[in-house]
Amino acid sequence: MLTPRGATVALAGLAMWLAARVVGSPGLEVVGLGLLALVAGALLRSRLGRPALTVRRRLSAAHVEPGTRVGVELEVTNVGATRLPLLLLEDVVPAGLGRGARLGLVDVRPRRPTRVGYTLLPQARGRYPIGPVRSDLVDPFGLTRRRVAVPVVDHLVVTPEVEHLPGATPEPTVTTSFGRARARHLLRGSHEYSGMRPYQIGDDLRRIHWRSVARTGELMIRQEEATRRASAVLFLDDRRSALGQARTPGFERAVSVVASLGVLLAREGFRLRYATPELAATMVGANDLLELLAGATDSRARSITPRLTSLRQRGAADAALVFVAAPPPPSELAAILRAGSGFGARMAVLVHPVEPAALPPDRMAQVEGRAAQARLAFTRAGWDCIVLTPSTRLSQRWHAPHPVLLASNA
Numbered sequence: 001m002l003t004p005r006g007a008t009v010a011l012a013g014l015a016m017w018l019a020a021r022v023v024g025s026p027g028l029e030v031v032g033l034g035l036l037a038l039v040a041g042a043l044l045r046s047r048l049g050r051p052a053l054t055v056r057r058r059l060s061a062a063h064v065e066p067g068t069r070v071g072v073e074l075e076v077t078n079v080g081a082t083r084l085p086l087l088l089l090e091d092v093v094p095a096g097l098g099r100g101a102r103l104g105l106v107d108v109r110p111r112r113p114t115r116v117g118y119t120l121l122p123q124a125r126g127r128y129p130i131g132p133v134r135s136d137l138v139d140p141f142g143l144t145r146r147r148v149a150v151p152v153v154d155h156l157v158v159t160p161e162v163e164h165l166p167g168a169t170p171e172p173t174v175t176t177s178f179g180r181a182r183a184r185h186l187l188r189g190s191h192e193y194s195g196m197r198p199y200q201i202g203d204d205l206r207r208i209h210w211r212s213v214a215r216t217g218e219l220m221i222r223q224e225e226a227t228r229r230a231s232a233v234l235f236l237d238d239r240r241s242a243l244g245q246a247r248t249p250g251f252e253r254a255v256s257v258v259a260s261l262g263v264l265l266a267r268e269g270f271r272l273r274y275a276t277p278e279l280a281a282t283m284v285g286a287n288d289l290l291e292l293l294a295g296a297t298d299s300r301a302r303s304i305t306p307r308l309t310s311l312r313q314r315g316a317a318d319a320a321l322v323f324v325a326a327p328p329p330p331s332e333l334a335a336i337l338r339a340g341s342g343f344g345a346r347m348a349v350l351v352h353p354v355e356p357a358a359l360p361p362d363r364m365a366q367v368e369g370r371a372a373q374a375r376l377a378f379t380r381a382g383w384d385c386i387v388l389t390p391s392t393r394l395s396q397r398w399h400a401p402h403p404v405l406l407a408s409n410a
Helices: 004-023 026-048 178-187 210-216 249-267 286-294 305-313 330-340 361-380 394-398 403-409
Strands: 053-059 070-078 084-091 101-108 114-120 126-130 133-138 145-150 154-158 195-198 220-223 231-236 271-275 282-284 319-325 345-351 384-388
Touching: 004 026, 053 133, 053 145, 053 154, 070 084, 070 101, 101 114, 126 286, 154 286, 178 249, 178 319, 178 345, 210 220, 231 249, 231 305, 249 271, 249 286, 249 319, 249 345, 249 394, 271 286, 282 286, 305 330, 319 330, 330 361, 345 361, 361 384, 384 394
Parallel strands: 231 271, 231 319, 319 345, 345 384
Antiparallel strands: 053 070, 070 114, 084 101, 084 133, 126 154, 133 145, 195 220, 271 282
């Protein structure tokens, strides 16, 4: 195709030829025909030429969290026999990564790699294809431009935000014991124990060895040697009717909670299984879980009862259950509590789909009342329950007093 310069030259040549025919000037006619011939030759060269380009793309990281800068380097090689005086490149990227990079290369010589780079700043989780590379080849006079697509595509995985949560082992930076107590409550059974040890907040009261208590006057816990690695099930209620649509603040907060707790459990030695209303419990590693959550979207499932029933049948006393959802209605609470009865440690994280403070007063009271009712039911059934708004980070509630522990100490 003609560039603006090429179109101008062609129109000028045509105008000169017409003027020469009118006034009878052979010299002006030759100039006009020469300009037209120049444009025609450039078009012919552009159409018949076979530009040969190879492009290699390198990403500074293939898996990143939102807000992390990613460097992209393009290595362009002209494998043809002729020099390219000007080469315009456009690396196509999805809208979620910003605008595509437009780069210009001058004097691209044969068999000599040229490297150019740019940066991306992803803001939202997802799997993003980067590419293809579109190149515009311009002739030496800048009269024509030919677009060529180089089909080189790479993928960037932007994982959900992962919050650092302290485990059961004391950390120097943690001043409150509630965070460690909550971790011990969730992570009990992840290590191999044998013998007796003093009671710690968060221990199962059924493991108290009363003979040792009578002999020593101190609460002692019977630790049975674990015969297999502890496991945990992470259940995300991703129904649109519960958490709303994907990419909304409430949905994204729930996905971040699952990612954060999954990384914590994997770090503490748990085998992970991930499930949703439409996905059966699947064994995953920490990296696999983050990749799955990077592409998480809302589902059209109507009920979670069938999936919860299958989870209960496969539960075990040394397994933990993490349930992440919107505050459930009373009609679903019974099924959720029954599913948890097949597990040892149980935690529910309830995320409001929208900010309660942004709702009308009567609607806000209704939403907060449902969350309070659900939290009370979970606590009475022996669960640890945390309630979050879309703007509240899990780490802000991780060190809050543990309802189950407070009830047991009352």
